[in-house]
Amino acid sequence: MNLVSAKNISHSFDYELFSNVSLDLATKESIAIIGISGSGKSTLLHLLSTLLKPNSGEVKILGEDVLSLKPKKLSYLRRHELGLVFQSHYLFKGFSGYENLEVSEILAQEPIEDALLKRLEIEHCIHQKVTELSGGQQQRVSIARVLTKKPTIIFADEPTGNLDTVTAHEVMDLFFEYIEQHEAGMILVTHDDTLAHLCDKVYKLEDKELVRVK
Numbered sequence: 001m002n003l004v005s006a007k008n009i010s011h012s013f014d015y016e017l018f019s020n021v022s023l024d025l026a027t028k029e030s031i032a033i034i035g036i037s038g039s040g041k042s043t044l045l046h047l048l049s050t051l052l053k054p055n056s057g058e059v060k061i062l063g064e065d066v067l068s069l070k071p072k073k074l075s076y077l078r079r080h081e082l083g084l085v086f087q088s089h090y091l092f093k094g095f096s097g098y099e100n101l102e103v104s105e106i107l108a109q110e111p112i113e114d115a116l117l118k119r120l121e122i123e124h125c126i127h128q129k130v131t132e133l134s135g136g137q138q139q140r141v142s143i144a145r146v147l148t149k150k151p152t153i154i155f156a157d158e159p160t161g162n163l164d165t166v167t168a169h170e171v172m173d174l175f176f177e178y179i180e181q182h183e184a185g186m187i188l189v190t191h192d193d194t195l196a197h198l199c200d201k202v203y204k205l206e207d208k209e210l211v212r213v214k
């Protein structure tokens with residue numbers, strides 16, 4: 001069974017963004033989506049990750065048709081199986097980084113791992129208020145928060161946008177190890193061709209179509 005399976009999805013806002021997009025994510029697989037600014041990458045990620053309903057087509061997550069899922073099942077899926085890392089990372093700003101992780105710990109009933117904080121090099125600043133952290137530190141706290149949930153599917157929109165090249169590669173390695181060890185999968189949106197090509201498959205959104213380039 002695929003972790004994610006999208007068939008012929010189409011979406012428009014005031015104009016058609018794309019049509020007949022199909023894509024499958026298998027276990028232990030990573031997929032990157034690239035394309036110029038405004039081509040619809042983030043919108044496609046929202047459609048694949050249950051945040052938005054496509055105008056037409058089908059999205060299945062772990063074999064379940066997202067459009068016909070009951071609200072309770074959908075929130076279970078979001079809480080326990082999906083990990084979303086977005087550019088605006090939605091950390092609770094009045095809290096410390098650690099308190100943000102505790103929210104995940106409570107919701108997903110998974111422990112915060114010191115090794116993860118060390119790996120992301122945030123163990124020294126994790127008790128500071130989110131507003132006192134740099135953009136890159138905040139981004140790494142949001143990655144730690146998502147991985148603490150132990151999701152089966154990671155959806156990441158420019159997760160390394162605020163990081164230097166070396167740190168960005170370290171974070172990518174962490175994601176790849178995670179999906180290998182936890183039989184998970186990842187769909188990544190990025191402007192960075194080098195990072196995209198580290199993934200198993202690369203797709204490009206171009207002229208309203210999703211084309212496989214790797």
Ligand SMILES: Nc1ncnc2c1ncn2[C@@H]1O[C@H](COP(=O)(O)OP(=O)(O)OP(=O)(O)O)[C@@H](O)[C@H]1O
Pocket residue numbers: 013014017035036037038039040041042043044
């Ligand atoms: N909720 C919305 N309502 C109306 N239009 C929207 C909405 N969300 C996105 N759009 C439009 O859809 C188009 C694609 O946006 P999207 O953010 O998906 O592109 P993107 O490829 O991720 O861009 P970028 O690389 O700049 O982040 C843009 O023209 C945007 O203005």
